[in-house]
Amino acid sequence: MQNKAAFQSWVKREGSAYGFLSMYALAFLTFIIVPVIAAFLLSFTFFDTIQFPTFIGLRNYISLLTADDVFMKYVLPNTIQFAVIVGPGGYALSFFLAWVLAQLPKIPRTVFALILYSPSMTSGVAMAVVWKTLFSGDQTGYLNSFLLGLRVIQEPIQWLQSPQYLMSIMIVVTLWSSMGIGFLAMLAGILEINPELYEAAALDGVENRWQEIFYITIPSMKPQMLFGAVMSIVGTFQAGAIGVTLSGVNPTPQYAGQLIVNHIEDYGFLRYEMGYAAAISVVLLVMVLFFTRLSNRLFAGEE
Amino acid sequence: MTRNWFRRFTGIRNRGINPQGFHVSQIKFWLFLLPLAAFMILPIVFIFSNAFKPPDELYAYPPRFFVINPTLKNFVDLFSKLSKSGVPVSRYLFNSVVISLVTVAVSIFVSSMAAYALSKKRFKLKQTLFAVNTLALMFVPIAVTIPRFLVIEKLNLLDTFWVHILPVLAMPVGLFLLKQFMDGIPNEVLEAAQIDGASDLHIYWRIVLPMIRPALATIAILAFQAAWNNAESSTLYVTNESLKAFSFYISTLTSTTAGANAVAGQGVAAVAALIMFVPNLLIFIFLQSQVMSTMSHSGLK
Numbered sequence: 216m217q218n219k220a221a222f223q224s225w226v227k228r229e230g231s232a233y234g235f236l237s238m239y240a241l242a243f244l245t246f247i248i249v250p251v252i253a254a255f256l257l258s259f260t261f262f263d264t265i266q267f268p269t270f271i272g273l274r275n276y277i278s279l280l281t282a283d284d285v286f287m288k289y290v291l292p293n294t295i296q297f298a299v300i301v302g303p304g305g306y307a308l309s310f311f312l313a314w315v316l317a318q319l320p321k322i323p324r325t326v327f328a329l330i331l332y333s334p335s336m337t338s339g340v341a342m343a344v345v346w347k348t349l350f351s352g353d354q355t356g357y358l359n360s361f362l363l364g365l366r367v368i369q370e371p372i373q374w375l376q377s378p379q380y381l382m383s384i385m386i387v388v389t390l391w392s393s394m395g396i397g398f399l400a401m402l403a404g405i406l407e408i409n410p411e412l413y414e415a416a417a418l419d420g421v422e423n424r425w426q427e428i429f430y431i432t433i434p435s436m437k438p439q440m441l442f443g444a445v446m447s448i449v450g451t452f453q454a455g456a457i458g459v460t461l462s463g464v465n466p467t468p469q470y471a472g473q474l475i476v477n478h479i480e481d482y483g484f485l486r487y488e489m490g491y492a493a494a495i496s497v498v499l500l501v502m503v504l505f506f507t508r509l510s511n512r513l514f515a516g517e518e
Numbered sequence: 519m520t521r522n523w524f525r526r527f528t529g530i531r532n533r534g535i536n537p538q539g540f541h542v543s544q545i546k547f548w549l550f551l552l553p554l555a556a557f558m559i560l561p562i563v564f565i566f567s568n569a570f571k572p573p574d575e576l577y578a579y580p581p582r583f584f585v586i587n588p589t590l591k592n593f594v595d596l597f598s599k600l601s602k603s604g605v606p607v608s609r610y611l612f613n614s615v616v617i618s619l620v621t622v623a624v625s626i627f628v629s630s631m632a633a634y635a636l637s638k639k640r641f642k643l644k645q646t647l648f649a650v651n652t653l654a655l656m657f658v659p660i661a662v663t664i665p666r667f668l669v670i671e672k673l674n675l676l677d678t679f680w681v682h683i684l685p686v687l688a689m690p691v692g693l694f695l696l697k698q699f700m701d702g703i704p705n706e707v708l709e710a711a712q713i714d715g716a717s718d719l720h721i722y723w724r725i726v727l728p729m730i731r732p733a734l735a736t737i738a739i740l741a742f743q744a745a746w747n748n749a750e751s752s753t754l755y756v757t758n759e760s761l762k763a764f765s766f767y768i769s770t771l772t773s774t775t776a777g778a779n780a781v782a783g784q785g786v787a788a789v790a791a792l793i794m795f796v797p798n799l800l801i802f803i804f805l806q807s808q809v810m811s812t813m814s815h816s817g818l819k
Contacts, residue, residue: 228641229639229641231635231639231718232635232639232641232644233635233641234635235631235632235634235635235639235718235722236631236632236635236636236647238627238628238631238632239628239629239631239632239687239693240632242628242684242687242688243651243654243688243690245669245673245684245688246666246669246685246687246688247654247657247688247690249665249669250662250665250666250669251657251662251665253662253665253668253669254662254664254665257664257665312554315547315550315551316551317535317536318535318537318543318544318547319537319544319548319551320537320538320539320540321536325806327551327555328806329802329806330555330559331555332802333562333799333802334558334561334562336795336798336799336802337561337562337794337795338746338747338749338765338794339747339749340747340749340765340768340769340794341747341765341790341791341794341795342561342791343768343769344565344768344771344787344788344790344791345561345564345565345568345788346561348564348568348784348788349561349564354579355577355579355580355581356581357564357581357583360579360581364580391558391561396691396740396813399809399810399813400816400817402813403810403811403813403814404813404816404817405535406535406810407814408535410534410535410536413534413535436817437817438816438817438818439813439816439817441817442816442817442818445655445656445818446655446691448656449655449656449657449658452658452660452661453658453659453660455660456660476660476661479660479661479663479664480663483663484664489664492664493664493665496661496662496664499658499661500657500658500661500662503656503658503661504656507656
């Protein structure tokens with residue numbers, strides 16, 4: 216009886232809050248929490264999608280670290296190279312461009328922001344059409360024809376099929392489309408800063424624009440900087456499918472553009488080793504978490 | 519006269535962040551941005567240009583970047599095509615439109631209701647739940663494709679219309695932005711309404727929603743992009759051709775296996791890419807000022 220009364224008073228106090236939350240919570244639980252937990256659990260099993268998963272302890276992780284030549288030789292170095300250039304590189308570029316845009320009056324600023332942002336609205340599959348035509352391997356490809364015309368190259372180059380170019384093209388294409396929502400957040404953050412701060416700083420002896428950026432701009436917009444950082448980390452790892460999209464095959468030619476996301480797909484959907492694929496997923500999620508913590512340290516250090 | 523003009527473009531008023539007008543000190547930024555912007559927009563110009571090229575220009579050697587005699591032939595070709603399994607292209611497009619509209623409408627509701635609870639209601643788990651959502655900003659959906667597939671299979675959602683919509687509904691970034699924006703509404707406004715006897719639903723619907731319109735516009739854009747560009751759910755969760763999305767159809771045009779590329783032709787593929795891009799662009803142009811005012815609340819503390 217008492218329980219019932221307590222429950223009723225709880226419903227009265229907090230019930231409507233949970234009511235408002237319920238639909239989101241349901242979707243969140245079903246499609247984010249449960250899959251993450253399932254990936255974690257599956258990573259300790261052998262699972263070929265036909266038989267019920269069998270528990271094998273840490274064996275997936277051990278073979279990932281010791282026996283998976285492709286992972287150690289190609290996937291991990293590729294992922295790190297890609298992530299380091301596209302992540303911090305794209306992030307710094309976003310901030311710098313946002314800062315430059317903030318120096319312009321409203322109308323040109325809006326036009327430029329739209330141009331820089333629009334690549335991030337394109338979808339990977341749709342752009343594959345464009346990249347394949349621009350980087351086409353024979354002499355009718357636009358880049359080949361352009362370079363042949365300038366006599367920079369003598370023979371057409373198989374851009375998307377040759378291991379030595381694929382990674383660079385992946386990086387350029389991803390950077391091209393990386394001025395997304397984080398970029399807009401940083402632009403808004405810079406514009407929000409109280410102009411009096413700059414005047415005060417000028418009186419205090421801040422002399423040039425670089426000092427202004429490091430002593431005023433960045434410290435005053437740390438929350439936006441952090442939001443931008445999270446968005447660029449997630450975007451970087453999410454963009455992992457680009458190599459397969461560009462080259463059209465998984466695995467990519469000589470594993471040149473193989474990133475961790477493709478490795479998951481390779482084991483999960485091509486070889487049906489779901490347990491092993493789940494272990495790689497967990498490694499990926501931990502990597503994202505690690506990098507986000509790191510940027511947290513950088514931007515929220517004092518608190 | 520000249521003096522005034524001179525002062526206008528060199529005076530202190532137009533220097534620095536967010537100037538009112540042109541100033542000589544801006545020239546260096548223009549010199550940097552113009553070539554960069556031109557370079558960044560090239561691939562997009564290319565889609566437009568290619569989509570209107572007649573066949574002889576598409577396969578011309580040496581290839582030309584810009585179209586000379588624009589034609590609508592590629593558009594006609596695309597819509598008179600059937601996919602390999604006999605589904606007309608317009609069907610894919612129709613699916614995509616419906617999926618995107620439903621996703622936008624439902625996710626605006628779901629996220630804004632949750633944001634209202636997290637921003638304006640008092641309950642014990644409030645901080646914890648918001649922290650969980652903030653942690654989920656880092657969530658990379660592509661990493662859990664396989665367990666997600668298993669969940670969807672268990673829920674009997676494979677090969678249904680809803681499988682395109684439900685997985686993208688919980689959008690941590692969306693909830694985050696809405697909640698931050700809603701924090702800016704003074705509590706007094708809501709308390710006043712409460713004293714007048716307004717119910718929670720009434721407050722949410724009549725007071726909160728109209729006040730967070732810019733944030734809703736932003737969520738609408740994000741949800742639309744997520745749904746419209748989503749080819750994955752068609753590839754992974756749907757086998758019934760007539761339930762697949764337009765974004766999926768494009769990937770069949772470009773996949774190098776089975777020589778699909780040679781058959782489809784560049785022109786048709788460019789039209790398809792154009793159709794994928796233009797709605798995103800128009801919606802963003804239309805709502806961009808709302809987006810910017812939402813973004814100034816986007817800080818992660």
